[in-house]
Amino acid sequence: MPELPEQVQIVEVGPRDGLQNEPENVTTAHKLAFIGHLAKAGLTQIEATSFVHPKAVPQLADAMDVISGLPDASDVIFSALVPNQKGLERAIESGVRRIAVFTAASETFTQKNINMTIEESFAVFQPVVESALREGISVRGYVSTAFVCPYEGEIPKEKVRDVSERLLTMGIDEVAISDTIGAAAPNDVLSTVGHVMERIPTEKIALHFHDTYGTALANVYAGLQLGIKTFDASAGGLGGCPYAPGASGNLATEDLIYFLDRMNIRSNVDLNTVVSAADGMAKVLDRSLSSRQWKRLRPASGCQ
Amino acid sequence: MPELPEQVQIVEVGPRDGLQNEPENVTTAHKLAFIGHLAKAGLTQIEATSFVHPKAVPQLADAMDVISGLPDASDVIFSALVPNQKGLERAIESGVRRIAVFTAASETFTQKNINMTIEESFAVFQPVVESALREGISVRGYVSTAFVCPYEGEIPKEKVRDVSERLLTMGIDEVAISDTIGAAAPNDVLSTVGHVMERIPTEKIALHFHDTYGTALANVYAGLQLGIKTFDASAGGLGGCPYAPGASGNLATEDLIYFLDRMNIRSNVDLNTVVSAADGMAKVLDRSLSSRQWKRLRPASGCQ
Numbered sequence: 001m002p003e004l005p006e007q008v009q010i011v012e013v014g015p016r017d018g019l020q021n022e023p024e025n026v027t028t029a030h031k032l033a034f035i036g037h038l039a040k041a042g043l044t045q046i047e048a049t050s051f052v053h054p055k056a057v058p059q060l061a062d063a064m065d066v067i068s069g070l071p072d073a074s075d076v077i078f079s080a081l082v083p084n085q086k087g088l089e090r091a092i093e094s095g096v097r098r099i100a101v102f103t104a105a106s107e108t109f110t111q112k113n114i115n116m117t118i119e120e121s122f123a124v125f126q127p128v129v130e131s132a133l134r135e136g137i138s139v140r141g142y143v144s145t146a147f148v149c150p151y152e153g154e155i156p157k158e159k160v161r162d163v164s165e166r167l168l169t170m171g172i173d174e175v176a177i178s179d180t181i182g183a184a185a186p187n188d189v190l191s192t193v194g195h196v197m198e199r200i201p202t203e204k205i206a207l208h209f210h211d212t213y214g215t216a217l218a219n220v221y222a223g224l225q226l227g228i229k230t231f232d233a234s235a236g237g238l239g240g241c242p243y244a245p246g247a248s249g250n251l252a253t254e255d256l257i258y259f260l261d262r263m264n265i266r267s268n269v270d271l272n273t274v275v276s277a278a279d280g281m282a283k284v285l286d287r288s289l290s291s292r293q294w295k296r297l298r299p300a301s302g303c304q
Numbered sequence: 305m306p307e308l309p310e311q312v313q314i315v316e317v318g319p320r321d322g323l324q325n326e327p328e329n330v331t332t333a334h335k336l337a338f339i340g341h342l343a344k345a346g347l348t349q350i351e352a353t354s355f356v357h358p359k360a361v362p363q364l365a366d367a368m369d370v371i372s373g374l375p376d377a378s379d380v381i382f383s384a385l386v387p388n389q390k391g392l393e394r395a396i397e398s399g400v401r402r403i404a405v406f407t408a409a410s411e412t413f414t415q416k417n418i419n420m421t422i423e424e425s426f427a428v429f430q431p432v433v434e435s436a437l438r439e440g441i442s443v444r445g446y447v448s449t450a451f452v453c454p455y456e457g458e459i460p461k462e463k464v465r466d467v468s469e470r471l472l473t474m475g476i477d478e479v480a481i482s483d484t485i486g487a488a489a490p491n492d493v494l495s496t497v498g499h500v501m502e503r504i505p506t507e508k509i510a511l512h513f514h515d516t517y518g519t520a521l522a523n524v525y526a527g528l529q530l531g532i533k534t535f536d537a538s539a540g541g542l543g544g545c546p547y548a549p550g551a552s553g554n555l556a557t558e559d560l561i562y563f564l565d566r567m568n569i570r571s572n573v574d575l576n577t578v579v580s581a582a583d584g585m586a587k588v589l590d591r592s593l594s595s596r597q598w599k600r601l602r603p604a605s606g607c608q
Binding site: 001002183184185186187188190211212213214215216217218220221222225248252255258259262263264292293296 | 305306487488489490491492494515516517518519520521522524525526529552556559562563566567568596597600
């Protein structure tokens with residue numbers, strides 16, 4: 001069996017990927033309490049918000065206020081999603097030190113998501129990346145629908161490899177290979193990520209899994225077997241709900257931590273504190289969470 | 305990477321392990337409809353009921369009626385759990401051709417579960433196994449709490465190995481290594497099952513995982529990497545609810561099939577038919593199921 005990494009970096013996307021898929025009633029104060037709590041848990045990379053147009057994602061219209069209200073935590077890198085030059089201007093103004101741009105491996109998904117071809121999306125964000133780097137802002141890139149696309153079905157691994165390579169050549173320091181609909185299984189991970197690894201260094205690859213069909217931790221395991229050390233997760237399993245209330249979307253941070261703790265792989269993040277942070281947000285959203293660790297702390301009377 | 309098996313045997317435990325943990329309102333007719341539907345899906349090993357004392361498990365008090373009402377399906381092996389000689393007498397009378405006995409790797413769990421030591425439990429069911437074999441009834445053995453015990457914590461792998469070996473020496477043809485509380489992760493599987501494999505042939509090992517913390521499919525993957533080819537699952541993810549309504553317990557058969565299909569590993573079981581069978585039981589129980597494939601077929605209006 002391959003030897004696994006001894007330590008892993010978790011990138012927390014709950015405040016952005018999570019909350020952008022939740023209802024709009026979360027105040028800036030609540031967001032900042034959530035983020036502060038996550039930082040307290042030991043998370044050192046937190047995607048705090050998005051500078052996408054407020055008309056597109058009204059849930060995160062307060063992006064500027066969120067960034068300016070972030071705790072002073074020198075050991076935490078806060079980032080924000082940026083779709084275009086306008087979003088970057090706001091990001092620069094906010095003082096955020098890291099941004100993320102996004103594209104996909106599927107033409108149809110890109111068309112439906114941002115009304116462009118993949119090539120056009122590169123034309124849009126290449127100058128964004130260059131400006132950001134000139135400002136001393138580091139950049140991550142998402143490759144969505146890297147395994148299966150809800151429209152196109154199976155995505156060619158060469159496409160994922162080529163898109164990832166292009167992102168890196170423009171100065172992006174990390175590519176997040178994303179299973180947007182949670183359809184992948186370990187063989188997909190080995191194959192697709194294996195292709196990506198032909199072109200870009202392992203340490204620049206992050207894996208972003210959804211747990212829609214229960215395969216997220218199996219996929220994390222496959223990624224670990226390849227030597228991947230960076231994994232995205234969302235506290236509480238917030239967001240990414242693809243088809244039904246109560247269904248899981250994003251891999252829950254606390255479920256990932258349970259797995260890593262059990263596997264003796266260091267994450268330096270405290271499980272109980274993450275659950276506590278997620279629970280705070282669950283109360284604000286007034287809903288149950290799909291994460292198992294959160295459920296574990298809710299003992300029921302009716303269970304035999 | 306290790307090569308994986310091309311084909312897997314699923315042992316369906318929903319009608320027993322599932323229903324014994326559900327409320328008591330399921331009629332014999334409903335159970336038989338469920339079982340018939342599961343057989344139609346292609347499941348060829350189905351644990352149909354239990355001959356445990358009706359006072360202990362009233363949900364399955366109709367065991368005799370269930371066995372006598374089973375469909376004529378020559379390609380399906382139906383089995384029943386049997387705790388002791390009395391249970392075996394009823395099993396023999398019913399005409400069932402395969403039984404399962406159970407013990408645990410944890411003394412405390414065995415004490416609390418059946419009020420005996422592990423050694424005493426062997427003394428009880430060894431004559432049961434011998435009688436069954438004399439009747440031409442084949443026997444499976446469960447080793448519960450094979451990884452983590454809710455009382456004792458970590459379970460020594462040597463204990464699991466020794467208990468498994470003893471089961472085999474008495475004529476049991478398959479040992480189901482069970483993660484009763486769903487706490488295991490892949491390293492546990494590699495280590496514990498690796499120990500068991502020192503003493504008993506791979507083809508006589510089945511793995512029984514719970515998805516309580518989301519690790520079931522990662523554990524299945526680890527088991528496949530070891531060459532294990534038999535996996536237990538429960539349609540709909542019925543039963544095994546360890547701590548909260550809506551929390552997952554048993555690995556759902558349809559979620560396992562999704563994974564195997566995606567991995568190009570043959571199970572010869574149709575996913576949609578299993579979901580349909582589970583859905584029938586969900587309506588009888590008047591509750592939601594934890595299985596993702598069941599949730600997938602329930603599109604919601606409110607999802608972004």
